[in-house]
Amino acid sequence: MILHWKIYALSGQAPPKNTNPENAFGWLDDPDVAAVFEKVCAELLPESDRGAVLIAADIATQQLDKAFVSRGPKYMKSRIRRMQSYPGIASTLSAKAEIAGLCGWIDEKCLNAIDSLRKIRNEAAHSDGQFSLETQTEQLNNMLALGKGVSNAVHNMAVELLVLNFFHTLRKDGEKLVNVLGENPFGSFEKIVEELEKRPEWSTTLEARIPRIKLGLGLCLIVWLIAQKQEAPDV
Numbered sequence: 001m002i003l004h005w006k007i008y009a010l011s012g013q014a015p016p017k018n019t020n021p022e023n024a025f026g027w028l029d030d031p032d033v034a035a036v037f038e039k040v041c042a043e044l045l046p047e048s049d050r051g052a053v054l055i056a057a058d059i060a061t062q063q064l065d066k067a068f069v070s071r072g073p074k075y076m077k078s079r080i081r082r083m084q085s086y087p088g089i090a091s092t093l094s095a096k097a098e099i100a101g102l103c104g105w106i107d108e109k110c111l112n113a114i115d116s117l118r119k120i121r122n123e124a125a126h127s128d129g130q131f132s133l134e135t136q137t138e139q140l141n142n143m144l145a146l147g148k149g150v151s152n153a154v155h156n157m158a159v160e161l162l163v164l165n166f167f168h169t170l171r172k173d174g175e176k177l178v179n180v181l182g183e184n185p186f187g188s189f190e191k192i193v194e195e196l197e198k199r200p201e202w203s204t205t206l207e208a209r210i211p212r213i214k215l216g217l218g219l220c221l222i223v224w225l226i227a228q229k230q231e232a233p234d235v
Helices: 003-011 031-044 049-071 074-084 093-102 108-126 133-143 150-181 189-198 200-207 210-227
Strands: none
Touching: 031 049, 031 210, 049 074, 049 093, 049 108, 049 133, 049 210, 093 108, 108 133, 108 210, 133 210, 150 189, 150 200, 150 210
C-alpha cells in the first residue's frame, strides 16, 4: 500500500472511489522519496517556515550530492568529494544543480524548481524578523511548476493531508474525554466540521500550514526527479 493510502488508513476513511492504489501518487513509493517523505513529516513540518525551508534546501543538496556519486564516472569519485566540499566548484546548491543540468542528470523543470527553492532559502536565511512562506507564493508556485496540473494537484494533496491529519488528531484527543463526557466529542467528521464552524480561528491556523506542506511535497517531487536512473557509467 502506497503512502497516500496509508494516510487514508490513519484517518479511518476510504480513499477516493476512482483512485487506483497501484499508481496513485506512485512517486512516493520510490525508496529515496519515501525516506524524504518520512523526514518531511518528522522534521520539516513541525519546524517554523524558516526552519522548514532550510531543511528542504539541505535535503535537496544531499540528493544532488548522491547523484554526483552515483552518476559520475568511477574514476572521478575522489575528485567528486573535493568538488562538493567548499571551496570546490560544486560546493553550493546552485552549482550542484547547474552541473547536474549541464550533465543531463536533471531536466530543465527540475533545475528551475531547485533554483526556486534556493531563492526561497536565501530569503529565509537573510530576511530580518519573522519569515513566512505566505510571502513566497510566487516562488513556491514556480518550484511546483513541474508539469501540467502539478501545482494544483500538490495544493489539493496538501489540503487533504492537513485535514486528514487534523481529523485524526482530534479523534484521538477526543478519546481521552469519553470518561468525562460519555462520548468522543470528535468521534465523527460531522462533529469535527461542526466544531470548526464554531471556531473559525482553527481554520486560519490550519490554512497557515498549507504552504509548508506544499514545500515538503514539492521537495519530494524534486527528489523523485533527481533519483531517476542513477547508475554510474563503467568508465
